[in-house]
Amino acid sequence: MAAGVATWMPFARAAAVGWLPLAQKTMPKPPVDKKSRSDEILFVNVSGLRFQTWKNTLDRYPDTLLGSSEKEFFYNEETQEYFFDRDPEMFRHILNFFRTGKLHYPRHECIQAFEEELAFYGIIPEIIGDCCMEEYRDRKKENQERLAEDTEAENAGDAPLPPDATLRERLWRAFENPHTSTMALVFYYVTGFFIAVSVIANVVETVPCRPIKGSIKDLPCGEKFSVAFSCLDTACVLIFSFEYLMRLYAAPSRCDFARSVMSVIDVVAILPFYIGLVMPENEEVSGAFVTLRVFRVFRIFKFSRHSQGLRILGCTLQACASELGFLLFSLTMAVIIFATVMFYAEKGTKGTTFSSIPASFWYTIVTMTTLGLLITAIHYQLLIQLLMSLYFHLQYLFMWGHVGLSDLLSCCVPQDGDGDSTPLCVKNRSAFEHQHHHLLHCLEKTTNHEFTDEVTYSEVCVTDSVGFRTSRSTSLSSQQGATTTCCSRRAKRRAFRLANSTVSVSRGSVQELDTLHVTKTPAGTQYPQSRSSLNARTENLKLNCDDYTAAIISIPTPPANTPDESLPNSPAIPGILRNSRSSTFNTQETVKISSL
Amino acid sequence: MGAVVGTLTMQTKQRRRPSRDKIDDELEMTMVCHRPEGLEQLEAQTNFTKRELQILYRGFKNECPSGVVNEETFKHIYAQFFPHGDASTYAHYLFNAFDTTSNGSIKFEEFVMGLSTLLRGTLRDKLEWTFHLYDINNDGYINREEMTEIVRAIYDMMGKYTYPALKGDVPKQHVDAFFQKMDKNKNGVVTLEEFIVACQEDEMMMRSMQLFENVM
Numbered sequence: 170m171a172a173g174v175a176t177w178m179p180f181a182r183a184a185a186v187g188w189l190p191l192a193q194k195t196m197p198k199p200p201v202d203k204k205s206r207s208d209e210i211l212f213v214n215v216s217g218l219r220f221q222t223w224k225n226t227l228d229r230y231p232d233t234l235l236g237s238s239e240k241e242f243f244y245n246e247e248t249q250e251y252f253f254d255r256d257p258e259m260f261r262h263i264l265n266f267f268r269t270g271k272l273h274y275p276r277h278e279c280i281q282a283f284e285e286e287l288a289f290y291g292i293i294p295e296i297i298g299d300c301c302m303e304e305y306r307d308r309k310k311e312n313q314e315r316l317a318e319d320t321e322a323e324n325a326g327d328a329p330l331p332p333d334a335t336l337r338e339r340l341w342r343a344f345e346n347p348h349t350s351t352m353a354l355v356f357y358y359v360t361g362f363f364i365a366v367s368v369i370a371n372v373v374e375t376v377p378c379r380p381i382k383g384s385i386k387d388l389p390c391g392e393k394f395s396v397a398f399s400c401l402d403t404a405c406v407l408i409f410s411f412e413y414l415m416r417l418y419a420a421p422s423r424c425d426f427a428r429s430v431m432s433v434i435d436v437v438a439i440l441p442f443y444i445g446l447v448m449p450e451n452e453e454v455s456g457a458f459v460t461l462r463v464f465r466v467f468r469i470f471k472f473s474r475h476s477q478g479l480r481i482l483g484c485t486l487q488a489c490a491s492e493l494g495f496l497l498f499s500l501t502m503a504v505i506i507f508a509t510v511m512f513y514a515e516k517g518t519k520g521t522t523f524s525s526i527p528a529s530f531w532y533t534i535v536t537m538t539t540l541g542l543l544i545t546a547i548h549y550q551l552l553i554q555l556l557m558s559l560y561f562h563l564q565y566l567f568m569w570g571h572v573g574l575s576d577l578l579s580c581c582v583p584q585d586g587d588g589d590s591t592p593l594c595v596k597n598r599s600a601f602e603h604q605h606h607h608l609l610h611c612l613e614k615t616t617n618h619e620f621t622d623e624v625t626y627s628e629v630c631v632t633d634s635v636g637f638r639t640s641r642s643t644s645l646s647s648q649q650g651a652t653t654t655c656c657s658r659r660a661k662r663r664a665f666r667l668a669n670s671t672v673s674v675s676r677g678s679v680q681e682l683d684t685l686h687v688t689k690t691p692a693g694t695q696y697p698q699s700r701s702s703l704n705a706r707t708e709n710l711k712l713n714c715d716d717y718t719a720a721i722i723s724i725p726t727p728p729a730n731t732p733d734e735s736l737p738n739s740p741a742i743p744g745i746l747r748n749s750r751s752s753t754f755n756t757q758e759t760v761k762i763s764s765l
Numbered sequence: 766m767g768a769v770v771g772t773l774t775m776q777t778k779q780r781r782r783p784s785r786d787k788i789d790d791e792l793e794m795t796m797v798c799h800r801p802e803g804l805e806q807l808e809a810q811t812n813f814t815k816r817e818l819q820i821l822y823r824g825f826k827n828e829c830p831s832g833v834v835n836e837e838t839f840k841h842i843y844a845q846f847f848p849h850g851d852a853s854t855y856a857h858y859l860f861n862a863f864d865t866t867s868n869g870s871i872k873f874e875e876f877v878m879g880l881s882t883l884l885r886g887t888l889r890d891k892l893e894w895t896f897h898l899y900d901i902n903n904d905g906y907i908n909r910e911e912m913t914e915i916v917r918a919i920y921d922m923m924g925k926y927t928y929p930a931l932k933g934d935v936p937k938q939h940v941d942a943f944f945q946k947m948d949k950n951k952n953g954v955v956t957l958e959e960f961i962v963a964c965q966e967d968e969m970m971m972r973s974m975q976l977f978e979n980v981m
Contacts, residue, residue, distance in 0.1 A: 174828070174842055174845045174846075175824075176820075176821075176823070176824025176825070176827065176828070177824065177828070177842050177843075178846075179821075179880065179884065179980045180876075180880060181843065181846045182976070182977070182980045183879075183880055183883035183884050183977065183980060184843070184859050184883075185976060186883055186891055186894065186895050186898075186976075186977070187855070187858075187859070187895055187898050187899070187915070187919075188919060189895070189964075189970050189973050189974070189976070190895060190899075190943065190947070190960075190964055190967075190970060191915075191916060191919065191939060191943055192969070192970070192973060193939075193942070194969070195969050195972050195973055196972075196973035196975075196976050198975065199975065199976055199980070208816075208820055223823075225820075605846065608846060609847070609849075611976065612847070612919070612922060612923065613923075615919060616919060616920055616923055616927075616935075616939075618923055618927040618928065618929060618931065618935075619927060619928045619929075620849050620923065620924070620926070620927060620928075621926050621927060621928040622926055623926050625926070625928065626925075626926040626927070626928070626930065629928060629929070629930060
């Protein structure tokens with residue numbers, strides 16, 4: 170329930186008067202509220218900064234440190250206040266969460282510090298409001314990537330090989346970490362040199378040289394010194410082939426190596442030469458052969474092994490692949506539009522170059538890329554993102570010195586869940602829950618029907634089983650585990666958006682609802698993480714649950730960066746939230762975090 | 766090229782406009798602020814103590830900073846308590862019952878008056894309030910159609926998955942039972958007096974009135 174909705178409980182209960190004349194059975198006795206109703210102001214001292222708040226405010230979320238009796242451990246009798254030796258700046262945000270029901274992420278704070286504070290106060294990060302969620306997720310992802318690089322760098326390491334390493338292992342090491350031995354370093358520089366030579370040769374051989382004696386026409390150098398150039402080319406290819414084969418031999422997993430980007434580049438670099446050897450020298454295929462020679466330029470990408478910056482660029486591009494894709498798509502769209510326009514505009518004119526739409530493509534592309542600055546301006550956001558992440562990566566890299574080759578190649582690490590477990594003690598129900606259950610119980614008595622869930626309903630419908638007991642036991646047995654909670658509701662994540670803020674007088678912004686009533690489900694079954702509204706899902710409503718057994722349930726913290734965009738927004742119907750929305754969330758044991 | 770820029774930037778401007786409109790709307794709405802009468806006055810008019818009024822108002826103001834509740838918000842809040850079914854119809858009737866001035870919004874005074882009647886009022890007050898809840902068109906009589914509406918609304922709150930399953934026209938049976946009990950002269954409508962008398966005779970219902978003990 171939303172933080173403030175709890176205060177409407179008296180109203181909801183009062184409204185139940187409308188059911189009384191219709192009830193066919195007597196209403197159950199209302200729960201007795203032992204606690205005194207009077208509100209008091211509590212003092213909370215956080216490292217010297219004194220906060221004051223109503224006790225009711227803190228009681229809204231009984232499963233946090235401040236809302237439960239756990240805070241009594243921090244009570245200072247002499248000063249009559251609760252003292253926490255924590256960051257007072259952060260506490261402001263925590264307290265605001267209690268007050269408004271919305272948790273905001275302070276942008277200037279370190280994300281780990283923030284998460285630690287949240288963990289201390291027993292608040293899960295998933296309830297961060299939409300306004301700050303994206304920022305939070307981005308920062309978290311960045312942090313995790315950085316940590317991943319860090320740990321990989323540590324692991325990859327320059328630790329010396331065990332003395333009984335095979336030749337293969339030593340060779341692989343030499344290739345991956347060239348500075349470990351002199352031979353490796355020499356090999357590293359030699360290959361680098363030959364890559365440079367090969368690329369330069371490719372360029373130079375097209376430059377026009379002075380014609381040979383007896384001819385007037387300018388010849389490209391490639392034809393004049395064809396022998397020299399072909400020797401050079403052969404030498405380079407031989408060295409590259411040798412290097413590739415050595416790497417292939419040394420690789421611990423040949424399959425993986427063969428599939429890696431760098432090896433593909435290597436293959437593409439040397440393939441044209443071998444294809445040229447194989448192909449006969451005739452006119453028809455020579456055209457295709459010439460095209461193949463173009464691929465020789467890909468040798469320049471072999472420099473990636475030698476330049477970490479280049480690899481980082483590659484990683485960044487990979488990370489921004491979707492945005493780049495969109496950029497390309499929008500470019501294509503624009504090209505097609507304008508090519509069509511140009512074609513039809515110039516259609517009447519004689520002797521026009523725009524003989525067809527594809528012919529206009531060239532003109533359009535040239536114009537557009539010439540004015541590429543304009544496109545950049547429009548997509549500046551993307552570019553800035555690109556540059557920023559590149560900058561951060563580079564900065565990190567150069568600040569911390571050497572980073573292993575492997576970890577940069579394995580960039581864009583897929584994010585796994587944290588697997589963190591936060592134990593939460595569920596001791597008893599809050600008064601609010603008692604009252605809520607009583608209310609629902611009253612409704613059941615009025616209509617003479619009971620709440621049930623979809624499963625039981627379909628069972629009953631199908632089998633048409635008689636016996637109140639039978640169905641009850643079915644529903645009981647469907648719940649493994651000690652806690653059988655009344656009114657178990659699925660917790661959904663998305664904050665509720667008030668329907669149609671046109672006439673919405675109350676706060677048009679999101680009302681935070683947090684009910685985490687999730688029961689223990691049989692191990693293995695996973696509830697679909699759909700964002701159904703409060704009304705859609707019904708679970709078992711147990712009647713007369715007198716045993717509220719205490720249980721320590723742990724909840725795996727879901728990964729923070731699971732994309733949320735796929736889930737639709739139901740505007741008119743409230744949605745419950747506060748749950749992991751990752752598909753990896755295993756609902757073996759789920760936590761009961763009821764928030765008022 | 767300029768055209769491209771033009772179109773694209775215009776598009777972004779247009780995209781931004783709806784949200785700005787919304788923000789403007791919201792700003793407008795929140796500027797319409799209603800402040801309730803003084804605490805003493807309310808205390809005199811209702812059966813609540815000052816402290817209780819304070820607690821009530823704090824909760825009210827937290828949910829509705831502008832000081833009034835409109836029907837959408839009201840329905841939303843009430844629906845929170847009944848996640849299984851659809852509480853909007855019943856909430857609509859409740860809204861009309863609370864909104865004594867019938868201006869489409871509930872001020873804090875109306876809210877508190879209603880609560881005072883229900884929680885602290887005399888038995889007769891409560892029954893009268895309930896009668897007005899049922900009497901949808903405010904003509905002084907409850908006829909079958911009105912009662913059917915109410916009963917259906919209540920059954921809607923149960924949702925689809927109930928045990929036993931809702932078969933046949935259960936609301937109609939319920940309405941028939943109600944009229945049997947309440948309509949003494951069998952003229953097809955229930956008047957206020959008939960209603961009050963019948964309720965007072967109903968022991969079960971009187972026992973259930975304990976529902977309202979220590980709600981506040």
